[in-house]
Amino acid sequence: MSRPRILHCITVYNGRxxxxxxxxxxxxxxxxxxxxxxxxxDDASPEPGWSEELSAFxxxxxxxxxxxxxxxxxxxxxxxxxxxxxxxGYDYVVISNSDVLYPANLMSAMLPxxxxxxxxxxxxxxxxxxxxxxxxLDPNLYLKDQGVVDWLHVxxxxxxxxxxMDIPAGISFCIMVPIDVVKDVGIMDPCFGRGYCEETDWSLxxxxxxxxxxxxxxxxxFHHGRGSNLDAGIVSPNATTVPGNEAIIxxxxxxxxxxxxxxxxxxxxxxxHEDALSQIVRCAATQFGYTLETGAPDSKGEDxxxxxxxxxxxxxxxxxxxxxFRIDIPFDPTNATGxxxxxxxxxxxxxxxxxxxxxxxxxxxxxxxxxxxxxxFI
Amino acid sequence: xxTTDLDGISLEQALIDFEVANARVIDLTARLxxxxxxxVQAKTxxxxxxxxxxxxxxxxxxxxxxxxxxxxxxxxxxxxxxxxASRVVQVASIFSGKLRKVLA
Numbered sequence: 001m002s003r004p005r006i007l008h009c010i011t012v013y014n015g016r017x018x019x020x021x022x023x024x025x026x027x028x029x030x031x032x033x034x035x036x037x038x039x040x041x042d043d044a045s046p047e048p049g050w051s052e053e054l055s056a057f058x059x060x061x062x063x064x065x066x067x068x069x070x071x072x073x074x075x076x077x078x079x080x081x082x083x084x085x086x087x088x089g090y091d092y093v094v095i096s097n098s099d100v101l102y103p104a105n106l107m108s109a110m111l112p113x114x115x116x117x118x119x120x121x122x123x124x125x126x127x128x129x130x131x132x133x134x135x136x137l138d139p140n141l142y143l144k145d146q147g148v149v150d151w152l153h154v155x156x157x158x159x160x161x162x163x164x165m166d167i168p169a170g171i172s173f174c175i176m177v178p179i180d181v182v183k184d185v186g187i188m189d190p191c192f193g194r195g196y197c198e199e200t201d202w203s204l205x206x207x208x209x210x211x212x213x214x215x216x217x218x219x220x221x222f223h224h225g226r227g228s229n230l231d232a233g234i235v236s237p238n239a240t241t242v243p244g245n246e247a248i249i250x251x252x253x254x255x256x257x258x259x260x261x262x263x264x265x266x267x268x269x270x271x272x273h274e275d276a277l278s279q280i281v282r283c284a285a286t287q288f289g290y291t292l293e294t295g296a297p298d299s300k301g302e303d304x305x306x307x308x309x310x311x312x313x314x315x316x317x318x319x320x321x322x323x324x325f326r327i328d329i330p331f332d333p334t335n336a337t338g339x340x341x342x343x344x345x346x347x348x349x350x351x352x353x354x355x356x357x358x359x360x361x362x363x364x365x366x367x368x369x370x371x372x373x374x375x376x377f378i
Numbered sequence: 379x380x381t382t383d384l385d386g387i388s389l390e391q392a393l394i395d396f397e398v399a400n401a402r403v404i405d406l407t408a409r410l411x412x413x414x415x416x417x418v419q420a421k422t423x424x425x426x427x428x429x430x431x432x433x434x435x436x437x438x439x440x441x442x443x444x445x446x447x448x449x450x451x452x453x454x455x456x457x458x459x460x461x462x463a464s465r466v467v468q469v470a471s472i473f474s475g476k477l478r479k480v481l482a
Binding site for chain 1: 379380382383391
């Protein structure tokens with residue numbers, strides 16, 4: 001069988017500050033499992049000189065570039081990408097925003113999910129992918145780095161592999177669709193004007209035709225979020241969506257909101273978040289080591305895995321901090337080293353537990369007993 | 379400037395979008411017309427119900443606006459005709475422009 005062909009479409013509207021990084025990141029995509037062509041769809045960016053600059057940038061790097069004669073809006077620009085893939089004989093189309101960073105092995109993770117029976121679309125996992133987002137304190141500060149994105153992807157893929165999580169609707173910040181599904185379901189509905197909710201409508205149409213809408217938890221794409229939409233004035237800085245377009249979804253799919261609520265309350269997502277965060281900190285601890293400390297996590301040293309124990313020693317959980325991720329892990333106060341070490345399957349590389357914490361000092365001065373002094377256990 | 383030409387695909391889709399949009403406009407216009415008629419009908423029914431509620435039960439207006447009470451409506455019309463035809467009203471109308479308008 002011949003290698004699959006993927007058309008990777010990046011929709012652009014202005015975005016001088018982040019588009020080149022997204023294209024450079026796309027150029028790093030590993031082509032072991034598929035032939036990948038990158039198509040930049042410039043939706044008539046109005047920023048003076050930007051389209052010329054972007055065109056030259058793409059030409060130098062062998063990236064396909066097309067600027068529409070006039071602004072189409074996101075849904076029709078996305079449809080142009082889908083139709084191009086269809087008419088030029090590609091097997092898959094990826095629709096992506098331009099404020100993203102891809103891991104090098106993205107396609108190797110997305111393709112096996114897309115090839116599963118009945119899958120109509122695969123959304124990558126991310127820090128900013130609607131309700132599915134991996135919680136992080138400040139993704140732009142801690143995750144916006146190509147090396148970090150590659151590392152996170154490999155870590156998550158090592159745990160979730162080709163798993164496909166069925167979700168209520170896809171998100172087109174980075175979504176892969178087999179071309180046969182495009183043939184069957186069609187393209188985006190232009191009634192969504194300049195954009196927002198069009199992919200919800202599309203994926204619910206695909207669901208009605210019997211296709212699965214999936215998220216690939218074994219992938220990670222960094223997404224800044226709303227970059228182009230803010231530029232285009234589609235959403236205001238404090239808004240996250242377009243109410244008029246949400247009203248169309250409510251009219252067409254009256255059960256959709258309940259389905260989303262049902263999905264959230266099913267616990268599947270919470271479990272996936274917990275497993276993902278656990279995997280991330282375990283991988284990091286295995287690779288880089290970890291420290292034991294007392295107190296509450298601070299923002300210093302986020303590039304290290306730090307395990308924070310409660311100062312009074314009575315809490316039976318400890319909090320792990322790493323690159324803006326936070327997770328509570330089980331912890332036995334009577335066996336600090338043993339319980340933490342068994343979680344990470346290795347000893348801490350540094351024990352930075354201050355013996356004279358305020359709590360300990362206070363307890364000692366007042367003659368109270370029962371305030372545990374961790375070093376005595378460790 | 380472009381390194382690939384998608385004009386043909388884009389134009390073809392624009393024409394399809396236009397046809398779809400046009401069909402939607404026609405469909406929506408038909409729905410709007412139909413719903414406007416329904417709205418007028420519903421408003422009329424609402425006004426009738428309000429009027430009925432405001433008239434004392436058993437009174438002549440109450441019976442008149444009850445759709446089925448045609449006889450009462452006819453009796454009221456007959457009274458009106460008699461009033462208009464009375465000599466007093468006709469004489470008064472000669473001197474009153476307003477009365478003439480009412481009788482017209």
